[in-house]
Amino acid sequence: MVIMIFLLTILGLLISLAGGALVSFFLLKVSISYYLVNLLKLTTVQAFLNGMVKSLVFGILIATISCYEGYYSEPSAEGVGKAVNRTLTYASISVFLVNYIITAIVSFTFSLGENILFLSGVK
Structure with a gap:
């Protein structure tokens, strides 16, 4: 996955x-x-790497949530259906939140680096 x-x-x-x-x-x-x-x-290389890192993190996140919910689902058709609904809900919310966190970290990190370079006079 x-x-x-x-x-x-x-x-x-x-x-x-x-x-x-x-x-x-x-x-x-x-x-x-x-x-x-x-x-x-x-x-920029930053934009490309940001997208690649996000896709890897999202893949790990979705796979982990899916495996957890599938493993602990009730052994019936109804239990599996409920587990699928929980998986979709948790994965969607998790991807949204993790995307926000990664974007905030990357934006802060690179803007901090640019500001340090600007203040030091490096072009």
Whole structure:
């Protein structure tokens, strides 16, 4: 599950970049090379790593919640149904909260680093 979420994140990223290139080429009349040059200029390693780390954390979180709820479910069709509902609820809320926490930590960490560089005069 964890590996598949990570791989699906990469696949989604590649498909969205290809879709953006096609839309910019056919609708906005922007050349593919111009799109790629500006994409590389404007995309940071931080943003890419942030997305990859989040997908790994979400995969671990969802797999852990799913295994726990499945293992401790009642051995009946009704018990499994209730466990599935709890799993979806807990996983959704957990992903939302963990996303907020990771974003806050990463934003604070990188903005702190940028502020230190700014104050020290490094460009």
